[in-house]
Amino acid sequence: MESLGLETTENKMEEPLIYTSKGNLPIASLEYRHGWFESDSEISFVEEYWMGDEMVKRSVHTKLKKGLDTALEQAIMG
Amino acid sequence: MANTQAVCTSFKVEILNGHHAFGTAVTRGATTKDDFKAALYLSSATVNASTTAYSATGEVTGTGYSAGGIAVTNATAPTSSGTTAYWTPSASLTYSTVTIGPTDAVLIYNSTQTNKAVAVYTFSAQTVTAGTLTLTMPTNDASNALLRIA
Numbered sequence: 597m598e599s600l601g602l603e604t605t606e607n608k609m610e611e612p613l614i615y616t617s618k619g620n621l622p623i624a625s626l627e628y629r630h631g632w633f634e635s636d637s638e639i640s641f642v643e644e645y646w647m648g649d650e651m652v653k654r655s656v657h658t659k660l661k662k663g664l665d666t667a668l669e670q671a672i673m674g
Numbered sequence: 675m676a677n678t679q680a681v682c683t684s685f686k687v688e689i690l691n692g693h694h695a696f697g698t699a700v701t702r703g704a705t706t707k708d709d710f711k712a713a714l715y716l717s718s719a720t721v722n723a724s725t726t727a728y729s730a731t732g733e734v735t736g737t738g739y740s741a742g743g744i745a746v747t748n749a750t751a752p753t754s755s756g757t758t759a760y761w762t763p764s765a766s767l768t769y770s771t772v773t774i775g776p777t778d779a780v781l782i783y784n785s786t787q788t789n790k791a792v793a794v795y796t797f798s799a800q801t802v803t804a805g806t807l808t809l810t811m812p813t814n815d816a817s818n819a820l821l822r823i824a
Contacts, residue, residue: 665758
């Protein structure tokens with residue numbers, strides 16, 4: 597049977613896409629950047645996807661090292 | 675103004691009045707634990723020890739973020755070690771596919787008890803674009819748990 601010259605659905609599904617501020621884009625067309633930040637209270641991992649000079653996706657993953665404490669104190673009677 | 679990390683003062687009074695149930699061993703009318711939520715605030719907001727309840731003032735807005743924040747997963751009952759009682763949510767706080775910020779604070783509040791505030795936690799200011807903000811909880815022990823009463 598003669599080809600209709602159309603792209604098949606199977607070919608489209610093989611190209612990994614990622615959701616960005618500009619909709620779904622091929623991952624291969626984006627630049628991936630990442631970095632770490634650590635302080636006394638947290639450690640954070642940041643990952644970004646850039647399309648040229650524009651950042652189109654940014655995710656942040658922060659681990660809180662420690663919570664908060666509150667002390668219940670008591671006085672001495674008398 | 676700025677956000678300040680603190681256990682809300684009103685919460686300290688309320689736990690003495692039995693307003694908050696992180697576990698199921700309650701003795702008031704309802705024997706089920708309360709539901710808690712986590713709302714994010716802009717770096718320009720003012721949430722701190724004086725915060726008494728959830729408010730939309732200063733809360734982040736943006737694609738994918740619902741006002742009021744997300745539910746806190748509470749599958750681990752409060753417990754104690756030594757002289758310290760403590761509790762930590764049993765899962766990370768994950769805000770998926772959002773475009774928000776800058777945010778540097780999360781308010782944990784009791785959505786069952788008229789949105790009464792529990793505590794404010796701050797972190798380095800972040801902007802999220804079509805992405806995920808994940809706040810992973812500290813180790814749930816007497817030294818590091820998210821909420822500790824010594």
